[in-house]
Amino acid sequence: MNNQIEIEELVDQFTLFPGTRYMGSKNKIIYEIWEILKHIEFDSFLDVFAGSNVVSYFMKAKDKAVITNDFMSISYYASKAIVENSSTILTDDELELLLESPSNESFISQTFKDLYFTDEENKFLDQVRANIELIHNEYKKAIAISALVRACMKKRPRGIFTFIGHRYDDGRKDIRKTLQDHFIDNIQDFNKAVFDNGTICQANNKLSQDLNKTADLVYLDPPYYSPKSDNDYVRRYHFVEGLSKNWNGLEIQDHTITKKFKSYQSPFSKRESAYDAFHNLLKKHQNSVIAISYSSNSIPTKEELSNILKEYKNDVEVHEIDHTYSFGNQNHKRGNKSNIVKEYLFIGR
């Protein structure tokens, strides 16, 4: 009887995942992906481009020993908070310290004045971000940073920072709710998402090419180069990425209207370097089962990617998943159908 309750709790755990509208997130097709992956025998799972962490969190809820990686630190902190972390939560007293401890910090208020948030909201962000440094436990800190990041994304029209001001403000509830209320609710959401699946999970924050970890099943979902859509994660999320690092080590490009910092370089998002990057990655993980998410209209083409995978794996299957991205480019606004992207899952054994 107790066993039954435990099993049900674990299955329901996935519904507690604090999702975001992260570009390229597999949130909407996670069950379709699982229908394919569940036939593979694996205890450990490596998510090399974890993004929103939805796939990793799902696998953690399926009892797998999960290793995540992403070069964005917003992804890393969320992963640290709810994938690697199995038991630590942020208490009400610590939340009070974050909200109430006075601070003279004014970096955000000065640098981002009149860009994304009001003066009062910027002051709130300065104070909370400074107070997060008073917390020393790495998991509590990761929960606080992730909650602040998610609060900013929810409060922001379209959840992105590629434009300034309040264009696209549709008055929806999340935009009317105060930043402080978003933050408090998000602390609860991240706390609730913490659980132990009985394995050791681990978060990494490296370039895929520098990651020296592998697993029984390696999942690759890189940012494909596509002439039709933007795949620059830093351009889209620079404000929250900067916030998560407290802008340490980042140089803001003062001439930009959005005050973004220089994008990280990814070999996957450029046509010239994508092919070599795939070869190197597949070679590195050739002793594991490899699953690759792939969208149509991308470079390498579907046939090219299939041929590259066959160089490293004897048995290659290609599964098609029907899926229409809700954003990623602007074409849906013009009513054309070029945003109808087909999703594929390649499996190499």
Ligand SMILES: C[S@@+](CC[C@H](N)C(=O)[O-])C[C@H]1O[C@@H](n2cnc3c(N)ncnc32)[C@H](O)[C@@H]1O
């Ligand atoms: C398509 S998204 C992954 C989406 C993820 N599967 C999900 O469901 O949310 C690609 C991710 O790769 C990361 N990325 C891009 N180039 C990278 C590199 N060279 N090394 C590590 N991460 C990289 C980006 O930050 C982005 O989060």
